[in-house]
Amino acid sequence: MTKWRITIGWLYPDLMNVYGDRGNLIALVQRCKWREIEVKVNYLNPGFTKAELEDCNLLLMGGAQDRQQTIVNEDLKKYKKILSEMIEKEVPGLYVCGGFQFLGNYYKEADGSEIPGLGIFDLHTANPGTKFKRLIGNLAFETEIFSHQPSAISHKQTIVGFENHGGRTYLGAGVEPFGKVLKGFGNNGEDGFEGAVYKNSFGTYSHGPILPKNPSFADYLIEKALGKKYKGLTLSDLDDSLENMARSSIAKRLGVEI
Amino acid sequence: MNYQILLGKLVSGLIKLTNLGSGSTWPGHIAVNLDSSFNKKLLAKNKIKTIVVAGTNGKTTTSKLIKTILEEDGKKVLQNEAGANLQNGLSSTLVKGANLNGGLNYDFLIFEADENSLPIVLEEFIPDYIILLNLFRDQLDRYGEIDTIARKWKAAIEKLPSTTVLILNADDPSIAFIGKDKKTNTFYFGLDEKGSQKIKHGADTIYCPNCSEKLSFKNIQFSHLGDWNCPNCGFKRPATDISSLPSYPLAGEYNKYNSLASFLLAKKLKINQEAVKKAFKTFEPAFGRQEKIKYKGKNVQIFLSKNPTSFNESLSTVLELGAKNILILFNDRVPDGLDVSWIWDINFEEILGKRKLNIAVSGDRVYDMALRLKYAEIFTHVIEQPETALNEMVRNLEDNETLFILPNYSAMLDIRKVLTGRKIL
Numbered sequence: 273m274t275k276w277r278i279t280i281g282w283l284y285p286d287l288m289n290v291y292g293d294r295g296n297l298i299a300l301v302q303r304c305k306w307r308e309i310e311v312k313v314n315y316l317n318p319g320f321t322k323a324e325l326e327d328c329n330l331l332l333m334g335g336a337q338d339r340q341q342t343i344v345n346e347d348l349k350k351y352k353k354i355l356s357e358m359i360e361k362e363v364p365g366l367y368v369c370g371g372f373q374f375l376g377n378y379y380k381e382a383d384g385s386e387i388p389g390l391g392i393f394d395l396h397t398a399n400p401g402t403k404f405k406r407l408i409g410n411l412a413f414e415t416e417i418f419s420h421q422p423s424a425i426s427h428k429q430t431i432v433g434f435e436n437h438g439g440r441t442y443l444g445a446g447v448e449p450f451g452k453v454l455k456g457f458g459n460n461g462e463d464g465f466e467g468a469v470y471k472n473s474f475g476t477y478s479h480g481p482i483l484p485k486n487p488s489f490a491d492y493l494i495e496k497a498l499g500k501k502y503k504g505l506t507l508s509d510l511d512d513s514l515e516n517m518a519r520s521s522i523a524k525r526l527g528v529e530i
Numbered sequence: 531m532n533y534q535i536l537l538g539k540l541v542s543g544l545i546k547l548t549n550l551g552s553g554s555t556w557p558g559h560i561a562v563n564l565d566s567s568f569n570k571k572l573l574a575k576n577k578i579k580t581i582v583v584a585g586t587n588g589k590t591t592t593s594k595l596i597k598t599i600l601e602e603d604g605k606k607v608l609q610n611e612a613g614a615n616l617q618n619g620l621s622s623t624l625v626k627g628a629n630l631n632g633g634l635n636y637d638f639l640i641f642e643a644d645e646n647s648l649p650i651v652l653e654e655f656i657p658d659y660i661i662l663l664n665l666f667r668d669q670l671d672r673y674g675e676i677d678t679i680a681r682k683w684k685a686a687i688e689k690l691p692s693t694t695v696l697i698l699n700a701d702d703p704s705i706a707f708i709g710k711d712k713k714t715n716t717f718y719f720g721l722d723e724k725g726s727q728k729i730k731h732g733a734d735t736i737y738c739p740n741c742s743e744k745l746s747f748k749n750i751q752f753s754h755l756g757d758w759n760c761p762n763c764g765f766k767r768p769a770t771d772i773s774s775l776p777s778y779p780l781a782g783e784y785n786k787y788n789s790l791a792s793f794l795l796a797k798k799l800k801i802n803q804e805a806v807k808k809a810f811k812t813f814e815p816a817f818g819r820q821e822k823i824k825y826k827g828k829n830v831q832i833f834l835s836k837n838p839t840s841f842n843e844s845l846s847t848v849l850e851l852g853a854k855n856i857l858i859l860f861n862d863r864v865p866d867g868l869d870v871s872w873i874w875d876i877n878f879e880e881i882l883g884k885r886k887l888n889i890a891v892s893g894d895r896v897y898d899m900a901l902r903l904k905y906a907e908i909f910t911h912v913i914e915q916p917e918t919a920l921n922e923m924v925r926n927l928e929d930n931e932t933l934f935i936l937p938n939y940s941a942m943l944d945i946r947k948v949l950t951g952r953k954i955l
Contacts, residue, residue, distance in 0.1 A: 286736065286744075289731065289875070290667060290670070290734075291670060291871050291872075292870075292871030292873065292874035292875050293871070293874075294731060294875060295871065295905075298905050298906075299876065299905060302905050302907075337676065337677050337678075338675065338678075339677050339737065339742055341740075343737070351637075397948075408869075409868065410868065433849070434868070434870070434871060436545030436670060438867065473726050478869055479869065479871045481871050482872055484874070484901055484905060497885045513901055514897065514901050514904055514912075515901060518898050518901045519896045521897050522895075522898075
């Protein structure tokens with residue numbers, strides 16, 4: 273049996289790791305390791321080569337402080353074409369908070385100025401400024417976008433996490449929402465949507481970090497990444513009882529059903 | 531003003547009598563509501579010297595070190611109570627300390643200010659001394675980004691007159707940046723010890739606060755503290771007025787900084803050396819910060835661990851002390867911060883490695899912490915109730931062993947109640 277290999281690209285780990293989002297990488301790496309899948313991680317800090325990016329089967333991007341965000345945005349512009357192509361070719365990815373925003377069309381500051389995004393996700397974000405409250409708190413949303421078994425009938429999954437953002441994101445026609453908000457604010461506190469999905473790329477405001485407590489989603493991303501290389505693959509089950517305890521424990525407190 | 535003091539004292543007494551719990555800030559709340567310039571007036575009327583201590587980690591220990599030194603030197607010290615570090619906390623402290631004529635019969639006031647309250651407190655009065663210890667990520671849902679805090683602090687500090695003495699941590703780029711344009715009365719402590727060459731995950735300020743380029747480090751003590759410089763704009767670690775001591779009153783790298791800060795302040799206050807030495811020798815840890823408690827005849831020691839840097843350092847320190855039994859208590863209540871993502875920024879894998887330790891986890895978010903450790907491939911006992919976890923861990927403890935408890939804030943308060951049979955707040 274061939275040993276499966278996966279290369280995970282973590283975009284800007286030094287700059288965009290302020291929020292425990294490293295846990296998403298840890299979850300992916302371990303869940304692969306525990307299935308004896310060989311994992312390579314490309315730490316894509318400013319100045320990375322195009323080859324290092326293209327090498328990746330799965331991409332991850334986290335959140336950052338404003339100043340770091342600005343540095344990243346400047347650097348990421350250089351890779352816009354390659355990243356767009358990869359996303360179009362259905363390379364799976366998880367883009368949390370800042371990454372999610374920057375993959376959109378533009379980000380509008382409180383003073384009205386617009387910072388162009390990469391234009392890969394059809395969405396835009398507006399920050400009303402510090403006079404408005406930030407959207408902070410435990411978050412739960414319902415999604416039908418994926419299910420653990422590729423052949424299974426789509427079913428609803430509840431995702432739990434934590435959001436903390438000033439920007440309000442509004443989806444365009446070219447993306448699907450990731451889910452419907454059950455508890456918390458979601459993209460903007462108005463339309464009830466959380467995140468965005470385009471091909472196999474997921475944008476979300478959910479920290480938590482999102483993957484450890486939502487192992488089905490982690491496995492979905494791994495499956496999508498490996499599925500491009502190895503036809504007909506299915507992942508073996510792992511014992512997710514602790515993950516489920518953690519998820520249901522906070523869901524219960526939020527009054528949300530798992 | 532005097533009747534506000536009287537009213538405040540009555541309220542305070544009533545709260546104590548009826549055992550309603552934390553009456554820390556009610557007296558002050560009332561006083562300030564009756565007269566918004568209460569704090570300013572009371573301080574202006576008295577010759578008390580004021581010291582403000584701020585920073586993410588180490589405020590309580592540093593404040594206690596300073597208090598111990600001053601009291602050893604025969605000085606009378608007033609200090610704000612645990613957690614009471616907002617405007618109400620200041621006025622409550624003053625109400626409690628004042629006599630009915632508005633007199634404060636103390637030589638010094640030590641005020642611990644948290645990240646958000648420092649700028650507010652600096653509008654209330656001009657302190658004689660300010661100590662800025664460090665800035666680390668902590669409760670991002672409450673405090674926001676470090677850069678934002680640093681900017682607010684810098685703006686507040688710039689407004690102070692040159693008579694205020696600043697005692698700053700040279701090893702923290704954000705703190706050094708706050709003192710950058712100050713010409714007088716600005717002093718620095720740092721640590722000159724061989725550390726490591728590599729920045730580890732969780733370090734916050736690795737980009738220059740002056741020009742945003744990546745910083746270069748010649749030596750790193752822990753997190754982003756060390757000998758740093760910017761290859762782009764030339765901003766670098768300021769020369770220190772003190773960078774080592776012959777001995778330290780507490781274990782742990784992080785406590786060296788707290789000790790250096792207090793020592794430097796004592797020097798500026800011209801406290802005699804004998805008093806400082808004696809204070810260091812006899813120093814009793816502040817509650818929850820390396821505090822030793824005997825429980826059911828067994829040894830227990832508490833290391834408050836409330837953010838990634840604090841947790842990393844607690845973990846490293848207890849291992850240095852030979853820890854074999856560790857109890858992690860993890861809550862997400864208001865004083866702890868509601869967002870638990872930060873536990874993934876703790877370097878469990880690197881610090882614990884493949885050691886075989888007896889570890890239990892408990893608290894409101896026990897499963898999140900257990901999950902974190904599962905992914906670090908560290909086996910733990912998962913016990914929902916902290917008191918049950920404590921009793922189980924202590925039951926099989928040898929007489930010469932210590933159970934090290936690493937709680938975050940509210941969990942620390944709760945476990946202390948069990949360990950001492952007393953309320954603290």
